Amino acid sequence: MKMLLRKLPWLIGTLLAVSLFTFMLVSLLPGDPAVLILGAGVSPEAIAALRLELGLDRPLLIRYFDWLGGALTGDLGRSPMTGQLVMDAILARLPVTVQLGLMAIVIALSIAIPLAMLSASFAGSKLDRTISGIGFALMSVPGFMMAIFLILIFAVTLGWFPATGWIPFSVSPLANLHNALLPALSLAMIELALYMRLLRTDLIDTLQQDYITLARAKGMPAWRILTRHALRPSSFSLLTVVGLQLGGVISGAIIVEEIFALPGVGRLLYQSILQRDLLMVQGIVLFIATAYVLVNFLVDLCYSLLDPRVRYAG
Amino acid sequence: MPVKKHPKIVSRAQNFARALQQVFGRRFGPGFWLAVVWLLIVAFCALFADWLPVRDPLDPVIANRLNGPFTSNLLGADGLGRDIFARLIHGARVSVVIGLTAVSIGMLIGGALGIIAGYFRGHFERALMAVLDVILAFPWLVLLLALVAFIGQSLFAISVAIGFLWIPAYARVARANTLSVVQREYVLAAKAMGASTSRILIKEVLPNVILPVLAYGLVAMGLVIIVESALAFLGLSVEAPQPTWGGMISEGKRHLATAAHVAVIPSVTMFLTVLSLNFVGDRLRSRFDIKESNL
Numbered sequence: 298m299k300m301l302l303r304k305l306p307w308l309i310g311t312l313l314a315v316s317l318f319t320f321m322l323v324s325l326l327p328g329d330p331a332v333l334i335l336g337a338g339v340s341p342e343a344i345a346a347l348r349l350e351l352g353l354d355r356p357l358l359i360r361y362f363d364w365l366g367g368a369l370t371g372d373l374g375r376s377p378m379t380g381q382l383v384m385d386a387i388l389a390r391l392p393v394t395v396q397l398g399l400m401a402i403v404i405a406l407s408i409a410i411p412l413a414m415l416s417a418s419f420a421g422s423k424l425d426r427t428i429s430g431i432g433f434a435l436m437s438v439p440g441f442m443m444a445i446f447l448i449l450i451f452a453v454t455l456g457w458f459p460a461t462g463w464i465p466f467s468v469s470p471l472a473n474l475h476n477a478l479l480p481a482l483s484l485a486m487i488e489l490a491l492y493m494r495l496l497r498t499d500l501i502d503t504l505q506q507d508y509i510t511l512a513r514a515k516g517m518p519a520w521r522i523l524t525r526h527a528l529r530p531s532s533f534s535l536l537t538v539v540g541l542q543l544g545g546v547i548s549g550a551i552i553v554e555e556i557f558a559l560p561g562v563g564r565l566l567y568q569s570i571l572q573r574d575l576l577m578v579q580g581i582v583l584f585i586a587t588a589y590v591l592v593n594f595l596v597d598l599c600y601s602l603l604d605p606r607v608r609y610a611g
Numbered sequence: 612m613p614v615k616k617h618p619k620i621v622s623r624a625q626n627f628a629r630a631l632q633q634v635f636g637r638r639f640g641p642g643f644w645l646a647v648v649w650l651l652i653v654a655f656c657a658l659f660a661d662w663l664p665v666r667d668p669l670d671p672v673i674a675n676r677l678n679g680p681f682t683s684n685l686l687g688a689d690g691l692g693r694d695i696f697a698r699l700i701h702g703a704r705v706s707v708v709i710g711l712t713a714v715s716i717g718m719l720i721g722g723a724l725g726i727i728a729g730y731f732r733g734h735f736e737r738a739l740m741a742v743l744d745v746i747l748a749f750p751w752l753v754l755l756l757a758l759v760a761f762i763g764q765s766l767f768a769i770s771v772a773i774g775f776l777w778i779p780a781y782a783r784v785a786r787a788n789t790l791s792v793v794q795r796e797y798v799l800a801a802k803a804m805g806a807s808t809s810r811i812l813i814k815e816v817l818p819n820v821i822l823p824v825l826a827y828g829l830v831a832m833g834l835v836i837i838v839e840s841a842l843a844f845l846g847l848s849v850e851a852p853q854p855t856w857g858g859m860i861s862e863g864k865r866h867l868a869t870a871a872h873v874a875v876i877p878s879v880t881m882f883l884t885v886l887s888l889n890f891v892g893d894r895l896r897s898r899f900d901i902k903e904s905n906l
Binding site: 582 | 741745748758760833845874893
């Protein structure tokens with residue numbers, strides 16, 4: 298609790314800076330939003346009127362505080378292009394992206410942890426070298442390439458999964474999972490390699506500690522040592538990286554959602570950028586960055602819950 | 612009459628062979644040299660794309676449309692009948708140029724900021740780290756898409772945008788290494804001898820920080836190529852007529868069911884290149900014993 302209070306000012310400061318940066322980044326984009334909305338060849342008066350309506354005539358800083366004030370109450374404005382409330386548009390598409398990201402992380406962890414344990418307990422063996430080698434190769438594959446190969450194998454050749462489309466979980470859970478598996482898998486494959494590599498190094502470190510030798514000496518089976526004694530102290534940097542890699546997952550989601558034509562936040566962002574829907578872009582970027590900062594803040598807090606060494610030191 | 616042996620010469624030859632083996636064989640293994648050769652080929656293609664005896668990468672020959680490898684075209688033709696082999700060679704140019712420029716930009720700006728922050732500490736360091744934290748709060752692709760929308764899609768603009776993404780990472784590496792170098796005795800000695808700050812930074816700190824920064828460069832270049840291709844895949848990298856690997860994969864996606872080679876061939880080329888960069892970079896880094904945790 299004390300830690301929470303100590304870190305809170307830092308969190309608020311970061312979030313404010315993130316919002317300012319988002320606003321500046323988007324406001325500096327070229328092109329007058331009014332011209333973009335009305336199209337070329339419209340009378341200057343009409344453009345001036347729309348600028349007035351959108352509040353573009355006011356100074357940048359005032360507009361920022363206005364927007365920030367709205368954002369704090371959950372109002373990110375209304376997209377002048379689609380007429381939709383930005384917040385509504387994000388919330389409508391959020392479940393897809395969250396499900397995709399969570400599935401990807403769960404798949405990646407459930408493959409990476411056993412493999413890393415295998416690798417670490419036979420460190421230096423042929424098995425370890427093979428697993429590490431595959432991990433190394435996976436790190437050289439961009440997400441979109443993985444998606445294309447998965448489509449080629451599982452959708453085009455084998456026909457087991459659909460190549461595009463999305464069915465909401467509430468409509469049919471089974472069909473939803475069937476549709477989501479390929480995209481989630483292509484995201485997971487990239488993360489997997491990173492998780493595996495990290496956990497393997499940490500596990501090898503932990504396995505050399507004295508208490509592991511003790512556990513071995515008293516005749517504890519190797520798998521039990523791994524799961525009961527070694528995994529937890531080795532998992533902290535993995536936890537941090539899972540949090541930090543959320544940015545990578547979101548970046549991957551933009552591409553994967555576009556490839557598989559999934560109605561998620563990433564695709565919304567990409568299309569808003571193509572259409573120069575500035576307010577929408579601004580809102581989505583702020584939303585994503587805020588979520589990212591908050592999640593990593595939570596990961597930091599979890600640290601102290603999981604690791605007594607941090608809890609008592611802090 | 613038996614031939615008289617010359618033990619000295621033999622042993623010298625053996626020494627030489629052993630030295631050769633040490634440099635080329637055991638230390639790095641054949642995989643390393645295979646990767647180096649591949650990278651040299653890619654670099655050569657990028658440099659001499661215009662003079663190599665390949666077809667015009669932009670010339671659509673409708674008759675060759677979607678032809679497979681080893682038919683009318685060495686590696687087949689794409690959806691418009693353009694020669695894939697020629698497009699690969701010309702596309703290498705984009706990857707190599709952006710890889711080099713972006714990494715240099717990140718290295719120079721990020722490295723300089725990191726060294727200054729690590730040496731002078733204080734307000735500047737705190738402010739820099741805070742700004743880096745804010746930049747890192749944005750997923751890389753989100754930031755990149757916004758930057759590209761802002762500065763355009765020329766080869767240089769894309770390089771700058773991707774280079775910008777690398778500033779935080781390099782600033783951190785340089786800062787962490789500077790922090791440990793500054794505490795060493797020779798820096799203290801230089802200070803005691805009355806060396807100026809700029810002399811200490813350039814003569815004492817820089818040479819010790821530059822190695823980890825450079826060693827990270829190859830791996831960074833692999834990542835830059837991935838990032839660029841992702842951008843190209845979304846149609847936001849260097850504009851249309853110029854072939855890029857990511858763009859070729861993106862075009863090939865349309866023909867996955869009928870002519871998979873259009874997407875697969877550039878994918879494999881890119882994969883091999885990034886893998887080689889990672890492999891060579893990783894080996895060099897472990898050779899110089901640079902810890903990943905410092906990043």
